Amino acid sequence: MTLTSASFKSYILALTTLFEEKKDELCELDRKIGDGDHGVTMNIGYQAVKETIQNELATQDDISKISVAVGKSFLDAVGSSVGPLYASGYLKGAVAIKNKTELNDEGLYQYWIAFCKGIKDRGKAEIGDKTMIDTLEPFYKSLAHAQQSGESFVDAFQVALAEAKQGMESTKDIVSNKGRSKRLGYRSQGHVDPGAMSAYLMLDTFKSFI
Numbered sequence: 001m002t003l004t005s006a007s008f009k010s011y012i013l014a015l016t017t018l019f020e021e022k023k024d025e026l027c028e029l030d031r032k033i034g035d036g037d038h039g040v041t042m043n044i045g046y047q048a049v050k051e052t053i054q055n056e057l058a059t060q061d062d063i064s065k066i067s068v069a070v071g072k073s074f075l076d077a078v079g080s081s082v083g084p085l086y087a088s089g090y091l092k093g094a095v096a097i098k099n100k101t102e103l104n105d106e107g108l109y110q111y112w113i114a115f116c117k118g119i120k121d122r123g124k125a126e127i128g129d130k131t132m133i134d135t136l137e138p139f140y141k142s143l144a145h146a147q148q149s150g151e152s153f154v155d156a157f158q159v160a161l162a163e164a165k166q167g168m169e170s171t172k173d174i175v176s177n178k179g180r181s182k183r184l185g186y187r188s189q190g191h192v193d194p195g196a197m198s199a200y201l202m203l204d205t206f207k208s209f210i
């Protein structure tokens with residue numbers, strides 16, 4: 001398949017709609033195990049990104065440059081917590097696909113694997129820490145495996161998304177040992193991690209664009 005720069009921008013704009021709609025739900029989830037701001041944070045970040053896409057990037061068709069600007073815009077608006085993590089994802093994804101105005105299967109594999117690894121390297125969380133890595137690591141590992149087997153990206157994405165969902169759902173039973181919810185210990189058990197949830201929603205939204 002081929003993803004054009006216009007489709008990439010449409011995907012990012014779909015994320016702004018997604019996080020407007022999910023703002024309250026994600027905050028409610030975060031109230032159970034953290035400080036209750038996750039939905040607001042994601043919404044603030046993607047509202048800023050929307051501005052950037054519609055103004056600064058209106059005539060830009062280099063996907064790596066779009067991704068860099070999206071990451072910077074998200075970081076400027078959010079600053080702490082998830083800001084540097086997603087910014088790392090957008091920046092590392094961009095480095096993997098330099099000077100490309102459209103992405104074929106190879107580019108899509110490279111982008112998404114680098115995106116997730118960028119977050120993993122920045123955050124240093126492991127599987128089972130009840131963070132977004134519980135969603136992102138099974139996703140990119142599944143993609144990397146499929147890439148090596150020569151599978152088409154469309155097929156590989158569906159399988160990887162199912163792995164991501166399973167990882168996200170697994171956070172429900174985990175006692176938190178990372179981030180702000182650490183102090184809640186066993187009280188965090190029984191609730192999906194909001195960061196793992198938003199990461200899954202972000203990936204799930206991409207399926208409409210492939």
Ligand SMILES: [Mg+2]
Nearest residue numbers: 034035037038
């Ligand atoms: Mg929070």
